[in-house]
Amino acid sequence: MSNNNEPTIAQDPWLSLKQFTPARIALGRVGMSLPTRACLDFQLAHALARDAVNIPLDFAGLEQRLKKEGYQTLTLQTQAENQTIYLQRPDLGRLLSASAAACLRHNAHLPVDAVVVVADGLSSTAIEHHAEPFLRLLLPELQQRDYRLPPVCLIKHGRVAIGDAVAEHYSAKLCMVLIGERPGLSSPDSMGIYFTYQARSGISTDADRNCISNIHNNGLSYQQALKKLLFLVNEAEKLQLSGVNLKDETTDATANVQQKQANFLLD
Amino acid sequence: MYKTRIADQVYDFKTLRNLMAKATPARSGDYLAGVGAATNLERVAAQWVLADVPLKQFLNEVLVPYEQDEVTRLIIDEHDSAAFAAISHLTVGDFRNWLLSERATTEMLTAITPGVTPEMAAAVSKIMRIQDLILVAKKCRVITRFRNTIGLENRLSTRLQPNHPTDDPAGVAASLLDGLLYGCGDAVIGINPASDNLEATSRLLHMLHDVIERYRIPTQSCVLAHVTTTLKAIEQGAPVDLVFQSIAGTQKANDSFGITLELLNEARLAALELGRGALGDNCMYFETGQGSALSANAHQGLDQQTCEARAYAVARKFKPLLVNTVVGFIGPEYLYDGKQIIRAGLEDHFCGKLLGLPMGCDVCYTNHAEADQDDMDMLLTQFAVAGGTFIMGVPGADDVMLNYQSTSFHDALYLRQVLGLRPAPEFEQWLQQHGIFNAVNQLQQQPDVPALFKPALQKLIGYGDEQQ
Structure with missing residues (x-):
């Protein structure tokens, strides 16, 4: 007991349990409440996640970065006119705006095999951090396989299914959508990739897609994600389908680690 | 008309x-x-x-x-x-x-x-x-029993939710012990498995059973797998206390969840057959939430709150121990902001209680909803004032498996302090007997590990060192 008037922070004597879980355990308490540090830790994580959702993606900056690498882009908008509408009307985030559709029509094109679409989704931070470095790995691989590609389509206020509209426009066989995933407190910048074979707007469903999720610095690496995506591309070409009937048989080191069965409460 | x-x-x-x-x-x-x-x-x-x-x-x-x-x-x-x-x-x-x-x-x-x-x-x-x-x-007063008594006046129970991203047993155990030592877990110790398969479900069921037995905790366990997975686990002899299932208010939505009333009935009878409830036979745990029927495109032209209330008809048919409206999990396209989440949570609690259900609320939100901890404090407080049956207990309110924010062990203790709410009597006795709570249901001033759990933690110090 302290003799002065400072309230005591009661530390939990089981801090060592933190080695087993990323969960916020052994936070300690003041009275029965959360100590200031733990309280602000949480607020910090939430602020990062909220900003990832709400700060608009710098599309011009992304265009520039891709141009520098020698890649053409088209920036298009969905029918969700602003962020508030986007969050409440997922249906509108799956449809191209009239001007975007016109822009695609005016963009005369040669036959195309695959489309690569980048959408801000629910985390602009994810796309800001991971889209360009990942595309620098992916696009050369696709070109090496002689896939004919239109410009990379950058989509504002887009949901996953917006890729279907783009793929349909180009009559592309393969559709790859890079999108910002719903941010968690521990992963505000997680990117996902959705792959669809013969994607068609209003016809393709989630069951027709394969998802590679959790791409960020503490999650799946670019190389791991690329390996999975190229596996899916190859298999889809063989089977002529994607989705639930196309199983990802690549194994990644993290998931394959022999799980420790030890449990200190019972051993 | x-x-x-x-x-x-x-x-x-x-x-x-x-x-x-x-x-x-x-x-x-x-x-x-x-x-x-x-x-x-x-x-x-x-x-x-x-x-x-x-x-x-x-x-x-x-x-x-x-x-x-x-x-x-x-x-x-x-x-x-x-x-x-x-x-x-x-x-x-x-x-x-x-x-x-x-x-x-x-x-x-x-x-x-x-x-x-x-x-x-x-x-x-x-x-x-x-x-x-x-x-x-x-x-309204709704009292249910399995291994303890839920829903008595001036009581508030908590579901301890020790989820882990890969269902790692030690990871689950770490959150579980953290929760128990904060006085949490009388409604149920309920894990959302990272993967809904029979092997993972069975492993977690055995683990929870062993912990509850070893430490003689007057509570029940649940692994929130699909009802068909739980049925298979029962067939294989796994120790199932509560059968879990998400339910909705239209047949079409329940179809999309892969369930029928007949299937729920079959699962309930299978669990009753095990006879594991020492005090009562309320052996079902249901979760619901406004918007779930619409998200399955099965709302049949109904508004989402009416759909939700109809799910309670499904729930009450099977005499559940607990029903949980997971109000803010679904996202802003169904409940946009704190105001909508708060009202929905209180509507669900009211409708559930009026229909005779032991209603709890997962006071929660996702990061794309216009909501924050202040909104959760408002719903949490109002829900407890309304006599809510139980809330979730998640370490630091941050579920690292499901990636959303719920309520913490500290949140429950806040309610106990400001509203004088006690845990279920059997669990309260266990907490006091082991010195986790004092006689007025507060944590001890000097935090110490109760003798009951000392051996487990002492071993661990050696175990932890070996790992490094």
């Missing part, structure tokens, strides 16, 4: 289903579905018309066709007209007055329960303010 003239406008709502939707306080999911009121005036006009609808009309005009929907059939076929007699002469507006009056005592509310349909409960809630929802719910 559902017509009015108000502020120089004529409104004709045509059907009871449309009237219910238009009368619902604004929420994004009803706009997404295209069924919400276009203006404030239209909404209030609908509320005026709804207030004049006799309760009996809900038995005559079903909102989803009887022939097409087994939830409708359940509601109509099992309606108890004797219990309904006391309120059968009332309109929706009269019903609100009656519920708020001294006539509606706890005994009366219990007596009418089998005579109230989900649609009647939903209708009256649409013309109730938040304080009405709290006041009436608080008068």
Whole structure:
């Protein structure tokens, strides 16, 4: 007991349990409440996640970065006119705006095999951090396989299914959508990739897609994600389908680690 | 029939289903579905018309066709007209007055329960303010039992939710022990498995069983796998206390969840057969939430709150130990912000209690909703004032597997302090016996590990060093 008037922070004597879980355990308490540090830790994580959702993606900056690498882009908008509408009307985030559709029509094109679409989704931070470095790995691989590609389509206020509209426009066989995933407190910048074979707007469903999720610095690496995506591309070409009937048989080191069965409460 | 003239406008709502939707306080999911009121005036006009609808009309005009929907059939076929007699002469507006009056005592509310349909409960809630929802719910008392007693007056229980991203046993155990040492876990120790397969489910079931046995904790376990997975686990001899399932208010939505009433019944009978409830036979744990039917494109033109109330008809058929409305999990396209989440949570609690269910609430939100911890504190406090049966206990309110924010062990202790709410009596005794809580249900001033858990942690220090 302290003799002065400072309230005591009661530390939990089981801090060592933190080695087993990323969960916020052994936070300690003041009275029965959360100590200031733990309280602000949480607020910090939430602020990062909220900003990832709400700060608009710098599309011009992304265009520039891709141009520098020698890649053409088209920036298009969905029918969700602003962020508030986007969050409440997922249906509108799956449809191209009239001007975007016109822009695609005016963009005369040669036959195309695959489309690569980048959408801000629910985390602009994810796309800001991971889209360009990942595309620098992916696009050369696709070109090496002689896939004919239109410009990379950058989509504002887009949901996953917006890729279907783009793929349909180009009559592309393969559709790859890079999108910002719903941010968690521990992963505000997680990117996902959705792959669809013969994607068609209003016809393709989630069951027709394969998802590679959790791409960020503490999650799946670019190389791991690329390996999975190229596996899916190859298999889809063989089977002529994607989705639930196309199983990802690549194994990644993290998931394959022999799980420790030890449990200190019972051993 | 559902017509009015108000502020120089004529409104004709045509059907009871449309009237219910238009009368619902604004929420994004009803706009997404295209069924919400276009203006404030239209909404209030609908509320005026709804207030004049006799309760009996809900038995005559079903909102989803009887022939097409087994939830409708359940509601109509099992309606108890004797219990309904006391309120059968009332309109929706009269019903609100009656519920708020001294006539509606706890005994009366219990007596009418089998005579109230989900649609009647939903209708009256649409013309109730938040304080009405709290006041009436608080008068309702629903007590259930498995290995302890849930829902007694001035008690609040907690579901300990020790989820881990890969179901690692030590990871689950770490959160589990953290929770127990904060006095959490009397409603259930319930894990959402990272992967819904039989092997993972069985492994977790055995682990929870062993922990509860070893430390003689008066509570029950649940692994929140699909009911078919749990049934297989029972067949294989796994120790299942509570059978979990997500349920919804239309047959079509339940189809999309891969369930039927028959399947739920089969699962309940299988769990009862195990006879694991020492104090009672409430062996089901259901989760619900506004918007789930719409997200399965199975709302049948209903507003999401009415759909939700209909899910409670499914729940009460199977005498659950716990029902949990996971109110803010679904996202802003259904409940946009803190205001919508708070009201939805209190509506669900009110409707559930009025229909005789042990209602808990996962006071929660996702990071793309316009909500924060302050909003959760408001719902948490109001829910507890309303006599809510249980809340979640997640370490630091951050679920690292499901990636959303719920309520923490500290949150439950806050409610115990400000409202004097105690845990379930059997669990309270266990907490006090092992010195986790003192005699007034507070944590000990000097934090120490109770003798019961000292050996486990002492071993661990060596174990932890070896790992490094």
